[in-house]
Amino acid sequence: MDWDQYAQTYPQLDDKDAVPPLLQQAMAGSSGSALDMGCGEGALLTLLRDAFSHSWELSGFEVSPTRAEAARNRGHHVALDEGAAVPFPPGSFDLVISTHVIEHAPDDRAYARTLRDMAKPGGLVYVETPVKLPGAWYFRRNPQAGWVLDPTHVREYRSAAAVNEVLRSAGLEILDEDVTKIVFPLAAGERLVRRMLRIPPQTTQRLEGLRATSVPIPRYRQQAVLARRPA
Numbered sequence: 001m002d003w004d005q006y007a008q009t010y011p012q013l014d015d016k017d018a019v020p021p022l023l024q025q026a027m028a029g030s031s032g033s034a035l036d037m038g039c040g041e042g043a044l045l046t047l048l049r050d051a052f053s054h055s056w057e058l059s060g061f062e063v064s065p066t067r068a069e070a071a072r073n074r075g076h077h078v079a080l081d082e083g084a085a086v087p088f089p090p091g092s093f094d095l096v097i098s099t100h101v102i103e104h105a106p107d108d109r110a111y112a113r114t115l116r117d118m119a120k121p122g123g124l125v126y127v128e129t130p131v132k133l134p135g136a137w138y139f140r141r142n143p144q145a146g147w148v149l150d151p152t153h154v155r156e157y158r159s160a161a162a163v164n165e166v167l168r169s170a171g172l173e174i175l176d177e178d179v180t181k182i183v184f185p186l187a188a189g190e191r192l193v194r195r196m197l198r199i200p201p202q203t204t205q206r207l208e209g210l211r212a213t214s215v216p217i218p219r220y221r222q223q224a225v226l227a228r229r230p231a
Contacts, residue, residue, distance in 0.1 A: 004082070006152060007064040019047050022178050022226045023097065023126050031055035032094030035118055037086070038062065038101035039078060042071030049076070056095075061086055090117045099128040102166070103153045112170035122231035125172055128224045129163055130182060132156040136219030149182075149220065163223045172227035182222050183214040 019027070027034070027048070036045050039060030048058055060078040062068035068080040079087050096118045098111075105111035115125045130149055140151045148156055157163045164174050 003064045004066050007066040016043065016047060019044075019051050020099075020126075020128065020178075020224055022176055022224045023048075024051070025176070026095060026124050026126060026226055027052050027056060030094075033057045033059070033092065034095040034097060035088070035093045036060045037096060037098045037115065037118070038104075039071055039076070040064075040067050042074040042076045042078070044097070044099060045071060045076045046074055059088075059093075061088075086114060086118060088118060091120045091123075093118055093123060094120055095124045095126065097126045099126075100130070102127060103129050103150075103155055103157070106154060108155065108166050109169050112166050112172065116170045116172055116229050119229040121229060123229050124175075125167070125227045125229065126225070127163070127167065127227070128222060130156050131160055131163065131179065131221040131223045132158055133219040133221060134158075136217075138217060138220070149217070157223070160221075160223045163225060167225060167227050171230065173230060174225060174227050176226045178224040179221050180224070181216045182220040183216050 068078045071078045096115050138149045142148050144154050
């Protein structure tokens with residue numbers, strides 16, 4: 001997969017308007033260093049900076065130059081390696097964040113070990129990934145994984161327990177988890193079409209009518225996990 005070509009074809013959508021609850025729980029009232037692995041265009045880093053810049057030192061890592069540049073243009077410190085070699089010493093961070101990356105990794109167990117290794121002993125790891133329940137279907141297809149939310153997904157986990165098992169296999173201790181519905185905001189779909197057609201975004205921030213509606217994707221869930229590397 002040429003990740004930079006993919007990034008140029010499918011610009012990311014800022015589909016979160018707040019720090020996810022488990023991540024908020026992990027960072028509130030604490031301080032330290034945090035790494036967003038696969039930070040994309042920096043949307044989550046921006047939310048975290050707005051909420052925690054007084055107490056957390058934030059960094060990102062990307063494999064796509066296009067996305068790394070977009071995140072840097074937002075003012076974030078982002079390390080880049082197109083070969084996915086993380087350029088930080090092991091044990092560098094109090095918190096390692098990975099949102100919707102592990103389902104793309106060729107070897108998810110090796111990736112989970114990388115997340116563990118980047119965390120300090122006693123440090124935290126936060127992971128988000130889709131969970132595909134029985135009967136779930138989406139219109140994209142991958143020869144490896146079948147019908148999927150994204151054609152670059154090499155797997156979609158079939159249960160929250162399956163996600164936790166991969167993280168435990170890396171030696172991580174599960175502290176908490178949260179399973180929520182995955183929804184597709186119609187306004188996000190509109191933004192995607194505008195980006196692909198190179199039409200300038202609408203200037204108004206107010207969403208009304210159908211544009212303000214989010215549609216659940218049937219039988220898909222998002223699993224969020226907060227784990228800890230043993231001290």
